[in-house]
Amino acid sequence: MSATSPLPNATATTTISTVGLPSRRNTELALLVFAVLIPCFAYANVGLAMDGAMPSGMLGYSLGLGLMAGVAHLVVRKFARYADPLLLPLATLLNGLGLVLIWRLDQSPRLIQRAKSAFGSFQPDAPKQLLFTAVGIALFIGVLMLLKDHRILQRYTYISMAVALFLLVVPMFFPAVNGAKIWISIPGLGTIQPGEFAKIVIAVFFSGYLMVKRDALALASRRFMGMYLPRGRDLGPILAVWAMSILILVFETDLGTSLLFFGLFVVMLYVATERTSWIFFGLLMSAVGAVGVATFESHVQKRVNAWLDPFACYKTDPSGACQQIGDAVMSFGSGGTLGSGLGQGNSDLIGFAANADFILSTVGEELGLAGMMALLLLYGLIVERGVRTALAARDPFGKLLAVGLSGAFALQVFVVAGGVMGLIPLTGMTMPFLAAGGSSIIANWALIGILIRISDTARRPAPSPASSPDAEMTQVVRP
C-alpha cells in the first residue's frame, strides 16, 4: 500500500462497488491442479524411496484427492463466486501433504512393530485420514451451501457461548490421554477432540458479543499514563475468559487449548476496541496465569523442564516428555538443510504420536529446512489471506470473525510448531490439516469454509440499485 498509489488503498477491497471484481475462480482452479499434483508426486516419491516401486494405492489416492478438490472447487464456483482464490488450494495442498506423510509413517516397520507390541495390532492411519478429509470437505461444502451469509451466525451469539462452554468442559469428564484431558471418547466411534470445534464456535461468540459491546469497552475508559484503562465492570468478560482458560489449564492440563482461547480473545478484543491497553492486560494476565499454574501443576512443570533442556533429562525423565522433545529436535537437526528425502529419514524413532503431534518432525527430517520453510510459508499464507478477508469485510461481525478465525489458526500453528521445535513448551495440539486426527481436519475445513464465505461476501459486488420508478419519471430537461 504505497502512499504514491493514485487510488486510496482500500479501493480494491472494501469500497462497495457495483463494478464486479474479477472472480479469480480460474486462478483457484490452476492453483488447485498444483495442490493436487504436488502430493501425488510426493506419494510416488515415498513409494519409490521405500520399496523401489510406485505405491499400489497411487491411482485411488490421486483420484480421491483430485475428485474432492474438484467438487470443492465447483461448489465454491457456484456458491461463493467471489471468494479468495488462495484458501482452497492452500488447504488442499496441506491436507494432501498430510495424507502423504501419514501414509509414509504407516509404512514404517518401527511404528508397526511398536503398535503391535503396545496394542497387539497395527492399523494404518492414512485410509482413516482420507475418510476424515472427505467428511471435512463435505462439511466445507455444507458450510458454503447452507450458510448463505456469515451474518446469520450473529444470531447465534449466546447459543455459541453455551456450545463452546460445553465443548470445552466436557473433556474434563473423560480420562486423560497422555497426561492431557482434551479428548472425549465415544464407544464405537472413536475419540473426538472437542477443542478443535470449540475454536470456531467460540470465535463466533466473541465476534457477536464484542460487536455489541465494543463501544462500551472502547469508550468508557479513563486515560492513565498514556493508556486507556477499562472500567472495572468492563473487565468482567476478559476476567471470565481468563478464568476459563486457567480452569482448562488446571483441569484438562492442556496448555495449548488454554493459550489458544485466551490469545484468541485478546486479539479479538483488541480489534474490536482498538485499545492497545487490552493487549497489555492480556499479556499480563496470561503471564500471571502461566507462571501461577506452572508453579503448581507438575504436568506443566515437566513440560517446561523438558523444553528448557531436553537432553539433561533425556534418559531420566519417566514421563518421557524430555525424550519426546529431544527426539523431535534431533529429528529436525538430522534433516539438515535439504533433508533425507521422503521415506528415507528416521523420524519414526519418535514412536509416540509420530503422525499426529510430531508430524512436523517428519517434514523437518525428510524435507529438510527447505521443506519446512515452504510449509511454514503455506501456513503463513493461509493466515494472511484470512486477515486480508477481515480487512476486506464490510461488516464488523465479519471482520471480527475473520480475524478471530485466522488469529486462532496462527496461534495454533505457532503453539504446535513452536512446541515441536522446542521454541516454547510442548502442548498437546495438532498441526492443522497435516496431522492425523479426524476432529482437527474436519474442524479446519469448516474454518476454511467460513473464511471463504466471508471473503466472498466481502468481494462480491453490491447488487445494482433497484431502478427507481421516480427516477425514470422525473425528467430533467436541460436548457
Place this chain on the structure above:
Amino acid sequence: MNKPVRRIAIFCGLLVLALMIRDNWIQFVQADELKTNKHNHRVDIARYSQPRGNIIVDGDAVTGSTETGGIDYKYKRTYKNGEMWAPVTGYSSQVFDSNQLEKLEDKVLTGDDDRLFFNRTVDMITGKGKKGGDVITTLNAQAQEAAFKGLGDKKGAVAALDPRTGKILALASTPSYDPSTIAGANDSKAWTSLQNDKNQPMLNRALKQTYPPGSTFKVVTAAAALQNGLYSDPDVKTDSPLPWVLPDTAGVQLSNEGNIPCQNATLRDALKYSCNTVFGKISADLGNQKMMDEAQKFGFNNTIDTPVRAVKSVYPKDNRPQNAMAGIGQASNRATPLQMAMVASAVANNGKLMEPYMVDKLRAPNLNVIEQHKPKEMSQPLSAANAQKLQSMMETVVQNGTGTAAQIDGVKVGGKTGTAQHGVDNSGNPYAWFISYAKTDNGSPVAVAVVIEGSDTTRDDIAGGKLAAPIAKSVMEAVLKTEK
C-alpha cells in the same frame, strides 16, 4: 477497525517468522550438533546400516559383520576368536557403544572418515552403498595365540613389542570375553553379567591395569645406575653392605629372597640373583629425582596412545625409604604390562625406545592406503654402550639366573623375573612377572612382558621364572618363527 487488523496481520507474520528463525536454528546452526548427539539413535543406525570395515591381523580379518534382519540395525558385528582378540579390537555394540580400536577408528570402519569422502561420493554416484575402510594392525597372530594360550585360565596379561619399530605384536589379557556376545541389540543380559563379573573379563589388563612391577623394575634401576655413572662396569663389585638398612628409618632392614650372595655383589650378579639390597641402595644413592627421570624416559608417568590409550605407569615422587623400595619395584611403583615390555624393548634396541603402536595402516574399501604409520623414536633412556652392558646382564639372568625357563636354542635371550608383593602386609597372592627380549643377527625382533596375577599356586611357586617365563618364551618363539 482496519488499523488493529493490520497490526494483527503483522503479529501473525511475526509468529511465523519466529518459527522460521527457530527452524533455521535447529536445522542449520545446530544441525551437526544434533546429528551427532549422543542420544541420537541415528548414529548407531547408520553405523550398522552396512557391513563395517574390518580389523585385520596378518592379512586376515579378525572381525566380520552379519545381517540381522532387525528393523533398526541391518548388520551386527561379529568376531573371530573374539576372546583372544578382544584386548586389541575392543567391542562394537548396537546398544552399549564401543571401545578401543572399534571406537577410535570408527569413522574409518563405517566409511565416514573425511579421507574416504572421494570413495563415498563415487559410490553414491554409481549407486553403491557406503562402505567402510579396514584397520590393519601390527599384531602377529602366532604371537597372540601363544600369549593367549599360555595364559590359559590364569589371570594375567601379555604385551609384546618389536623393539626396532615399536609395533605391538601381542596384546593378551585373561580372563577375556567374546565381544560377539554383546554386539547385538538384545544382549543386555550378557552385558550385565560381564559388567558384574568379579574377574573383570572386560578389563584390558595389558593396557589398562597397573601392577607393582617387582624385581623386573631392577632393569630400570640398573639402567639408572649405568646412565648416571654410579657404576659403569657390570662386573665390578658394588658398594652394597648386607644387611642394608633403609635410609631415614630406625633400623628397618631390606631383606632379600632367601640367602643369596648379595654383599658387594657385582651388578651382573645382583641382577642374576635379584638382590633387593643392591638395587634398593642404588635407588637410594641416586635419589628420587634421578630415578624418576630415568623411569620417565622409559615411559613412566605418562599415558601412551597406541592409539588405544594405556594408563599411566607410575614412578612416584616419594621420601627416601619409599624411593628405595620403589627402586625394586615395590612401594607405590606401578606399571602396565605394556610399560614393562617397553623397558625390555628399549634395552634390546640398544637404548632407543620406539613408540609402541598397533595400527599399521588404514585402508580404503578400494584398498588404497589412506594412512600409514611411521615408526617414531620416543626417547633414549640409555646409551648404546650402556644398553649393551645391560643386555649382557639380562642374558646372564636367562643363561644361569632366575630366568632359565626362557632359554631358546641358538638365540640370545635376555630377561628378568619379578615377584611383586601386594595387599595389606603383602597378604595377597604375589604377581609373577617376566620381561624378556630375543636377539638375532638382525637386532631384536621381540620384547615381551608377562604378568600373572596371584593364582592358586602356592607362594613359593609363583616366582616369575616359573609361571611367566615359559609364556614369554613361547611368544618369542612364535615371533622368531614368523621372522624367518
